Every structure is written in C-alpha cells, then in structure tokens.
Amino acid sequence: MPTLRRVLIVEDEPLIAMMLEDFLDVLDREVAGTADDVAGALALIEAGGIDAAILDVNLRGGEQSWPIAAKLAELGIPFILATGGAGDSIAEPFRDRPILSKPFTMDGVEKALDGLG
Numbered sequence: 001m002p003t004l005r006r007v008l009i010v011e012d013e014p015l016i017a018m019m020l021e022d023f024l025d026v027l028d029r030e031v032a033g034t035a036d037d038v039a040g041a042l043a044l045i046e047a048g049g050i051d052a053a054i055l056d057v058n059l060r061g062g063e064q065s066w067p068i069a070a071k072l073a074e075l076g077i078p079f080i081l082a083t084g085g086a087g088d089s090i091a092e093p094f095r096d097r098p099i100l101s102k103p104f105t106m107d108g109v110e111k112a113l114d115g116l117g
Contacts, residue, residue, distance in 0.1 A: 004078065004117045006032035008053035010041045010068055011082070012060040016104070020054060023109045036060060041068045045075070052116050053079040054100065054109070057089060066091050078116040 007029050011017040014036075021031050032050045035041035037059055044050070045068070053072055055065040065081070070093070072079045083089060084102035100112045 004029075004052040004113060006030045006049055006051045007113065008032045008041065008044055008050045009034045010036070010053065010059070010065055011056045012036040013056075016056075016102075019104065020109065023104070023106045026106060027110050027113070029113070038063050038065070038067050041065070042071060045071055045077075050077055052113060053077060054112075055079055055081055057081055057083040057085070064091075066094070069094050069097070080112045080116065 007024055009017055009020050009031060011020060011034070017034050017036070021034065024031055033044035035044055055068055057065055059065060069079060069081070080098045080100045081090060081094060082100045082102060082104070090099070098112055098115055100108060
C-alpha cells in the first residue's frame with residue numbers, strides 16, 4: 001500500500017479531475033478531496049487528512065495554485081505541479097518540485113506520486 005495514500009486533486013477541468021480520481025483508484029490511493037479553485041483547496045487542506053497533492057498550475061479565472069503550494073510546503077505535505085506549459089511558468093519558489101506534464105497518463109501519475117515518497 002502506498003505511504004502517500006490520500007491525495008488532494010486541484011484541477012479546474014471536471015473531466016480531467018474525474019480521470020485523475022479514476023487513476024488514483026486504480027493505483028490503490030484515495031482521493032482526499034477535489035477542488036477547482038484556491039479557496040476550495042485551502043479549505044480541504046485546513047480540514048486535514050491529506051498525504052500528498054496534485055496541483056494544476058493554472059486554474060479558472062486566471063487563478064494560479066501558488067497559495068495552495070505555499071500552504072502545502074509550510075505543512076510539509078508533498079505535491080506535484082501539473083502543467084501543460086513550459087517550466088518557466090512555474091513560480092521561482094516551486095521550481096524544484098516534481099512536474100507532471102499534460103496530457104496525463106496513468107503511468108506518469110504513478111511515477112510522479114511514487115517519486116514523492
């Protein structure tokens with residue numbers, strides 16, 4: 001059983017979020033929650049029970065996941081940044097974090113999560 005079992009998904013595209021949920025289920029992990037914006041994600045983090053997270057960098061309405069990444073880093077919760085863009089779209093403090101490139105594959109998600117811990 002994976003050590004980082006309960007995974008938060010932050011993704012603003014419902015079909016992609018559902019695909020990630022399915023991937024996690026197949027990979028014997030649990031969805032700790034799904035959020036499509038910064039406020040929703042921060043509320044889920046505050047509620048606790050998260051072992052790791054997959055953060056879509058660019059969210060709806062021009063929002064970016066940096067406040068979520070900062071909170072996770074502060075709490076010592078590992079996370080993966082999901083992006084379809086180039087590495088230069090990653091904010092400076094998070095450039096050392098693992099990147100999951102879109103489009104996602106189950107193999108890519110599994111390797112990224114296994115690399116966290």
